[in-house]
Amino acid sequence: MTKSTARIGIATAAIGTLALGLLAGCASGGDSGGDGGSEGMTTLEKAQEEGTITLAVASEQPYSWVEDGEATGATIAMHKEIFSNLGIDDLKIEEVDWNSLIPGLNAGRWDVVSAGMSILPERCEEAAFSDPEIMYTTALVVPTGNPKGLSDLDSIAAGDGDVTLAVQSGAIEEGYATDLGIAGVVPVDSAQAGIEIVQSGRADAFALTAVSMNWMTEDLDDVETTDAFVQEIDGVEQIGAGGTVFRQEDTDLLDAYNAELAKITADESAYLGLVEEFGFTAENLPPADLTTEQLCSGELG
Secondary structure, eight states, X not given: XXXXXXXXXXXXXXXXXXXXXXXXXXOTTTTTOSTTOGGGOOHHHHHHHHTEEEEEEOOBTTTBEEETTEEESHHHHHHHHHHHHTTOOEEEEEEOOGGGHHHHHHTTSOSEEEEEEEOOHHHHTTSEEOSOOEEEOEEEEEETTOTTOOOSHHHHHTTTTOXXXXXXXXXXXXXXXXXXXOSSEEEESSHHHHHHHHHTTSOSEEEEEHHHHHHHHTTOSSEEEOOOXXXXXXXXXXXXXXXXXXXXXXXXXXXXXXXXXXXXXXXXXXXXXXXXXGTOOGGGSOOTTOOHHHHHHTOOO
């Protein structure tokens, strides 16, 4: 298996459903507030005064998840460092469904999304992303021995419907499958569910980012992860880069965060010191000339 790149994982659907049920009654900005938030303070000012900020995660191993009551993962490690340097030492964690992350953020139920989320044009219309933090590629989880010889999504599309592909609902791979016209796509609500549907034989493959799949299948005997690949759509390589997500009005928080993030991404040893234990390598460090503006525009081909 290839230890490459990544994002996305095990969502806590029950909490996410509850969060979605509450969103309709919440005004954008909520009690945590943007520039017109609680007591007239910005989210950054309030967090610094209280020493606390609330992060939403979707239990995405190895990005961010809760284990034995403690938050852990690559983005959590970066966030502990960054927010501590901003005078915010207490990170409150909310575990929610993937599809609830941005809606709940904009409804003021949490202040930041810590999920290594792909920076995509449609998402940039809904929220503000940090500078790129993690580069990733895609991989397939297949039955051990890869009986159908699958290597990437093109090999699945070539199967003319004879291959059943599982994708995580709302994840970038679901969009890839749609763009490629893949028939027989089965959406699942978490990475764990995607792996399990392959284990049960109800799908021939599950597509997600390579670091996540390598991490989650390492000790499994009945499935394996293919080599990582960069998917092409209409001849254009799909550059995968993830970042931390903020409300669009929280410009001071975003600027302060990016200033601290730059200290980490400018120093490979500092970057690896935070994320290497979670399976990330120097390949996951974004190039200095890749910007969020480029990713949001979708003009990278």
